[in-house]
Amino acid sequence: MSTAGPRPRRATIRDVALEAGVSRGTVSRVLNGEPYVSAQAREAIERAVARVGYVPNSAARNLATRRSQAIGFIVHEPHELFLEDPNIGAILLGANRVLSGSDHQMVSLVIDSERDSRRVARYLSGGFVDGAVVVSARQDDTLLTTIARLSIPATLVGRPPATSRVPWVGIDNKGAARAITEHLVGTGRRRVGMIAAALDRDSGADRLAGFRDALGPAFDRRLVVENQLYEYTAGRTGMIELLEREPEVDGVFAASDAIAAGALDALRAAGRRVPEDVGVVGFDDSSWALRCQPLLTTVHQPARQLGEAAAASVLAQLRGTATDEPAGGLLETHVVVREST
Amino acid sequence: MSTAGPRPRRATIRDVALEAGVSRGTVSRVLNGEPYVSAQAREAIERAVARVGYVPNSAARNLATRRSQAIGFIVHEPHELFLEDPNIGAILLGANRVLSGSDHQMVSLVIDSERDSRRVARYLSGGFVDGAVVVSARQDDTLLTTIARLSIPATLVGRPPATSRVPWVGIDNKGAARAITEHLVGTGRRRVGMIAAALDRDSGADRLAGFRDALGPAFDRRLVVENQLYEYTAGRTGMIELLEREPEVDGVFAASDAIAAGALDALRAAGRRVPEDVGVVGFDDSSWALRCQPLLTTVHQPARQLGEAAAASVLAQLRGTATDEPAGGLLETHVVVREST
DNA sequence: GATCCTTCTGTGAACGGTCACAGAAACCCC
DNA sequence: GGGGTTTCTGTGACCGTTCACAGAAGGATC
Numbered sequence: 001m002s003t004a005g006p007r008p009r010r011a012t013i014r015d016v017a018l019e020a021g022v023s024r025g026t027v028s029r030v031l032n033g034e035p036y037v038s039a040q041a042r043e044a045i046e047r048a049v050a051r052v053g054y055v056p057n058s059a060a061r062n063l064a065t066r067r068s069q070a071i072g073f074i075v076h077e078p079h080e081l082f083l084e085d086p087n088i089g090a091i092l093l094g095a096n097r098v099l100s101g102s103d104h105q106m107v108s109l110v111i112d113s114e115r116d117s118r119r120v121a122r123y124l125s126g127g128f129v130d131g132a133v134v135v136s137a138r139q140d141d142t143l144l145t146t147i148a149r150l151s152i153p154a155t156l157v158g159r160p161p162a163t164s165r166v167p168w169v170g171i172d173n174k175g176a177a178r179a180i181t182e183h184l185v186g187t188g189r190r191r192v193g194m195i196a197a198a199l200d201r202d203s204g205a206d207r208l209a210g211f212r213d214a215l216g217p218a219f220d221r222r223l224v225v226e227n228q229l230y231e232y233t234a235g236r237t238g239m240i241e242l243l244e245r246e247p248e249v250d251g252v253f254a255a256s257d258a259i260a261a262g263a264l265d266a267l268r269a270a271g272r273r274v275p276e277d278v279g280v281v282g283f284d285d286s287s288w289a290l291r292c293q294p295l296l297t298t299v300h301q302p303a304r305q306l307g308e309a310a311a312a313s314v315l316a317q318l319r320g321t322a323t324d325e326p327a328g329g330l331l332e333t334h335v336v337v338r339e340s341t
Numbered sequence: 342m343s344t345a346g347p348r349p350r351r352a353t354i355r356d357v358a359l360e361a362g363v364s365r366g367t368v369s370r371v372l373n374g375e376p377y378v379s380a381q382a383r384e385a386i387e388r389a390v391a392r393v394g395y396v397p398n399s400a401a402r403n404l405a406t407r408r409s410q411a412i413g414f415i416v417h418e419p420h421e422l423f424l425e426d427p428n429i430g431a432i433l434l435g436a437n438r439v440l441s442g443s444d445h446q447m448v449s450l451v452i453d454s455e456r457d458s459r460r461v462a463r464y465l466s467g468g469f470v471d472g473a474v475v476v477s478a479r480q481d482d483t484l485l486t487t488i489a490r491l492s493i494p495a496t497l498v499g500r501p502p503a504t505s506r507v508p509w510v511g512i513d514n515k516g517a518a519r520a521i522t523e524h525l526v527g528t529g530r531r532r533v534g535m536i537a538a539a540l541d542r543d544s545g546a547d548r549l550a551g552f553r554d555a556l557g558p559a560f561d562r563r564l565v566v567e568n569q570l571y572e573y574t575a576g577r578t579g580m581i582e583l584l585e586r587e588p589e590v591d592g593v594f595a596a597s598d599a600i601a602a603g604a605l606d607a608l609r610a611a612g613r614r615v616p617e618d619v620g621v622v623g624f625d626d627s628s629w630a631l632r633c634q635p636l637l638t639t640v641h642q643p644a645r646q647l648g649e650a651a652a653a654s655v656l657a658q659l660r661g662t663a664t665d666e667p668a669g670g671l672l673e674t675h676v677v678v679r680e681s682t
Numbered sequence: 683g684a685t686c687c688t689t690c691t692g693t694g695a696a697c698g699g700t701c702a703c704a705g706a707a708a709c710c711c712c
Numbered sequence: 713g714g715g716g717t718t719t720c721t722g723t724g725a726c727c728g729t730t731c732a733c734a735g736a737a738g739g740a741t742c
Contacts, residue, residue: 365723379721
């Protein structure tokens with residue numbers, strides 16, 4: 001297939017008007033479902049649209065309305081994780097469902113470097129999107145500053161820094177972490193460790209805080225292994241590290257299901273039985289949890305609903321119907337007991 | 342949709358012209374890096390751009406140039422798989438790399454129902470994208486018809502139906518399947534089965550054909566279990582089914598790594614040792630392969646490069662520099678021997 | 683029958699860029 | 713100094729919509 005050639009000119013609103021014997025204005029009104037159009041004109045226009053194969057030109061509409069009908073879905077994670085993490089995936093699906101339901105296009109943007117960050121900032125300023133859902137922003141994210149400066153309607157998934165006034169949706173990571181740690185301790189574990197991750201984000205920091213809370217005086221800093229990311233390999237190496245530091249460990253709270261899966265494999269390789277020798281719990285209740293052997297006890301997090309809520313919040317801001325509480329909404333979590341404890 | 346509130350008016354090309362004391366035309370030329378602009382004017386304009394905080398308006402540019410600077414990335418799979426399948430993810434990353442490198446925005450579109458299909462068709466006709474990369478189209482896909490009708494530059498990942506003249510990139514699924522089956526047989530297996538999937542697509546059908554080829558007269562239809570999708574659970578149930586049909590089975594070709602991972606878990610649950618009792622091979626060399634215990638022998642597929650090649654092909658079509666061979670390019674694959682055989 | 687709604691329609695001016703064209707300025711060569 | 717390039721600049725038309733405004737037609741009310 002060679003030359004792009006001049007694409008065949010497509011039918012415009014004028015062609016439709018001509019064909020239907022009315023004016024552009026009337027056609028526009030029909031297209032946008034406005035009242036005050038006679039049934040007769042409406043019908044003629046609909047027939048004309050079909051006959052000339054008219055499709056609205058979005059660029060022209062965007063220019064005239066100064067809106068793009070697109071919402072950015074911004075993820076601040078390495079590209080790989082964006083695809084691997086089922087949690088982010090579920091949030092994305094939820095957001096997409098709500099957005100496409102209200103005739104908005106979702107545009108995914110991944111930030112994985114300083115360069116990406118600038119590119120995305122430029123993209124946001126360029127009027128490509130009317131609003132944005134921001135996932136896993138860091139506490140010190142420059143993106144949040146950009147958004148505030150441009151006053152683009154945006155909603156965060158996860159708790160923003162205290163100083164920020166951006167709306168958000170999230171879960172009570174601290175409370176949930178406390179709950180699942182208490183469950184773990186409740187199965188009679190004495191030496192409980194944690195494979196933590198992403199401490200530069202609210203989710204990571206809060207999960208560690210909840211863990212510490214639950215253990216109280218029994219908390220031992222030595223039994224906490226820290227990682228950058230919520231990922232499988234971090235679980236594997238983290239577990240090996242933990243076994244070295246404390247061979248007697250009999251309980252592990254992994255900061256995510258993927259980490260737990262890695263930890264389970266490391267434990268198996270080390271000849272420990274789960275749950276007999278060591279109890280393991282995760283966080284997320286993502287597809288990893290059901291892929292584990294044994295099936296993972298974890299915190300169910302309503303990831304899809306988080307995406308839906310965030311998208312709905314952005315749309316509400318766009319319509320100007322946002323309730324005026326800048327604070328965020330917390331969605332419910334609960335502990336799901338399976339076979340690993 | 343009610344009032345969105347008047348966003349603060351942003352600087353336009355006219356403001357820049359005024360500020361720099363030149364005309365719109367000259368500003369436009371500088372912005373697009375055209376020659377024939379004096380150093381003096383160029384400098385004044387660059388300063389003015391910074392001073393007024395000018396950002397080009399894409400809708401206006403798109404309208405005038407009749408281009409959108411966006412390329413669709415269309416995946417015809419269930420939403421879940423889109424996120425779970427690391428193979429698709431790698432293709433996506435490759436495509437994105439090439440596209441963002443040449444200043445195009447990639448827009449992902451997932452088709453998961455007849456309704457989605459229509460929505461995407463409308464999207465394509467709406468001039469939202471200048472071209473498209475299409476992944477995992479079915480053999481009878483109506484999408485291909487739409488693309489042909491609109492004559493949108495597009496490239497398929499995977500071999501299209503014989504009748505279609507759309508450019509494509511892919512791998513030799515049949516040859517690769519034959520090669521890995523031969524490897525499996527070469528380790529002394531006598532009763533070799535296959536967990537096949539996605540037979541309605543070229544990849545699935547070709548992998549089965551290659552398997553059949555390799556076995557020759559030893560091929561036994563009874564030892565082929567069929568599934569809809571390339572997914573973990575299909576591997577698990579497929580393996581159980583296979584063990585029921587033929588308890589003596591000592592070799593398994595899984596149509597994807599995810600399927601192989603499921604098969605491995607089912608084999609472990611059934612008390613079979615891998616590779617001692619049963620040899621297992623997969624396909625893709627995705628992140629699943631390294632997550633398996635034992636590590637999976639598989640076919641390495643250059644997924645990322647497939648994405649890059651497909652994107653490059655679309656861009657070439659857009660520029661009109663496409664070589665005039667409508668046929669596709671085959672990328673190399675090779676067998677990676679690890680621990681499971 | 684004059685007045686006032688309500689319903690419906692057409693028109694011109696944006697929206698913010700690009701592009702072709704015309705013309706000015708500078709340079710070169712005889 | 714006249715003619716021909718080459719380099720640089722400004723202008724008006726256009727891309728395909730929406731939107732505000734003006735005005736026509738018809739019905740109800742006095």
